[in-house]
Amino acid sequence: MLKLERINSYYGGAHILKDLSLDVQKHEVVALLGRNGAGKSTTMKSIMGLILPKSGTITYNNQAISNLASHQICQCGIGYVPEERRIFADLSVEENLEVGRRSSQTGPINWQKEDLFDLFPNLAERRTQRGGNLSGGEQQMLTIARTLMGNPSMLLLDEPSEGIAPVIVEQLAKAIKGVKAQGLAILLSEQNMHFARLVSDRTYIIEQGSIRYEGSFSDLDQHPNIWKQYLAL
């Protein structure tokens, strides 16, 4: 469904992603694991067109998207949930959802606000509040809900569990499984192994901008040395 082939991305002169390749199949949840600064967010941003890769190709449903603008990439059906969340602080919860709303249906279901309030009950109680007044966990839910309003067929989730209380992390995992059950594919970047294990089917490990390992969590458990080399702090 999504395929990155030998991507090279830069920040100014700094070479961050080096010949990075990965793919995500339909209905699959893939976790991208790696330490701080490994290049997880940069990968997401490159897919989303927020950074233009200097070389390499990105295809989505066999259509090249590496030269599209980010709004066009979104219109192809990729929904992006950024690491910093980037809630519109001055807009109410409902208005935040409204920004994400798109009428065309690129994904398996056509989300309505009420569906998302069912998925994230915490948000329902706060629909008229300013986005900026929500807690970190609620903001994370709002970002995901806002992106789902665009009816994507695939989600890019950048460290959704970062800085969130364990109880909320469980809720989040449940919601993400719910989203997956609706038929969406997900590329998830994570440092929280517990969370990643709860939701994902397959993993990639990224280190210094290249993929170093690919396999399932159970395979990974067989290789404590890989674990130690790339993930342990």
Add this chain to the structure above:
Amino acid sequence: MGFYLAQLLTGLANASSLFLIASGLSIIFGVTRIVNFAHGSFFMIGAYLAYSCVTWFDVGILGFWGSMLFAALCVAVIGGVIEILLLRRLYKSPELFQLVATFGIVLVVQDIALAIWGAEDLLGPRAPGLDRAVRILGEPIPEYDLALIVIGPLVLGLVWLLFHRTHWGILVRAATQDREMVAALGVNQQWLFTSTFMLGSFLAGLGGALQVPRESVSLLMDLSIIGEAFVVVVIGGMGSVTGAFIAAILISVLNSFGILLFPSISLLLPFLVMAVVLIVRPWGLLGKPGSGHGAPEAPQDPLRLLGKRAIWAWALILAALLTLPLADDGFLLVLMVDVLIAILFAASLQFLMGVGGMVSFGHAAYFGLGAYGAALCVKYANISMEFALVAGPVIGALGALFFGWFCVRLSGVYLAMLTLAAAQILWGIAFQWQDVTGGDDGILGLWPSEWASSQSAYFYLTLVLCSIGLMLLRRIAHSPFGYVLRGGRDSALRIEAIGLDLKAHQWMGFALVGGLAGLAGVLFAFSKGSIFPDSLSIPHSVDALIMVLLGGIQSLIGPILGAVSFILLEDWISRLDYWRFIFGTIILLIVVTAPNGLAGLLAPLWHKRRQRSGKGQSQ
């Protein structure tokens, strides 16, 4: 009592027009981050178009209000065309380019309006049905003023509804906070920007149109309103329509009472209020600190030291200049003095912007301070030119210390706006304090000392002082002080994290460039024998910005190239008819085609030549 009420109502009526133009400016800035100097031009076009419509089909009440709306709609379309053809290419450019480009539009529009409507002021008809005055507490109040007082809040309400009850409006508000995220959510920014720009232009056009029954339409409307509109936007908070409304009322009402106490305060007051508000609330009354996700900042290349060959080249140029008086003693020397002064002026601004990372929209303040300071000393204290040459820069530096203290507490566009306000305050003083500064008539009779009175002697004097100024700037840019400034430009946090007081360095940087701009001002005053308020005006500040832009902001040689080409170009073009149109067009072409200035255009050639000769220049 009645008198004060009448004064209040006049203030509120003035506020409506001001609110319309300022809200448009604020909306445009909020979404596109463009500081639109051309907004005053939209206001002016709105007024001219409304005047033409109203006088052509003179068909009663419906015709009048229809004409107002039609004029505003035309302005919206004009704004849309300008956005699509020009501004769209500049959203990723530095502020300097956007500002200079919109100033290019100001020039072009001025000459188009001159060609269509002529230079005479045009007096429009009264509004049908509202052409009398009603008595309130015994005072006559024009009915039309009352209508305006209603229109302001009405428009505010409509804009509020648009922004809170429509999908488009919610997108606009979201884009004001984080436009990149809005794009990642599937919204086509170009479409959003164009429509926002059209709405803003519509409001400016409406504001101008509604002025037709109250004041005559003239070619001066654009720049006379834009300063005040900026102030309103900054006081209200950039991007906030409600803030603009409150600020417009604050300014207009204060003004209508202020002139009772000090008849000549009207040019000063808005800028004083703005300075006070920015000190208390750096983001304006209802503004927010800008989102971090604005235009991408390109990391700047490090400055290079001069190679041996470059030093020789400069020495040669200097030697050639020294022999210039032998070849010519008339026109060319006068022109060269202008060029040298412009170089120093531009170089001081370039230092502030390129090395210090602080954009000044009002650099003429320090040029004018130096010039006026010296001129006043000569006039009242009868000092000699030599003393004036010291006094001017000192006064320029002191002024820069004063205004800089406030400016370094702000950043980005707010800082730029405060520098503009500083220049406007000084301009207002020079213009209105007739007894001391001579007002519009300026100060005359500033002659160089005996020994410097010949053209070639004055040329040498200018050459020496400007060269010293340039070398000083270069030295300082490469000194530890300069490193701190450049470090702060690239990352203020990092500089402060290693325990350096960045603000103090920036403040000193302000004083330095203030002093050098002041020196340029004194040299200018003595070369012309006189000084006028326009040395402090917005267009003069923009001149310096254009020079920096022409030369490219990244190199210290830039201002030299920029000033030389600017002065030569101006000298040639200003003799033509419709020179504003030509000049504006040239500016627009340069901004669009050469985003790194002339130095940027020449640099690839230079590199090619160096590669071919196979001898890389030493670091």
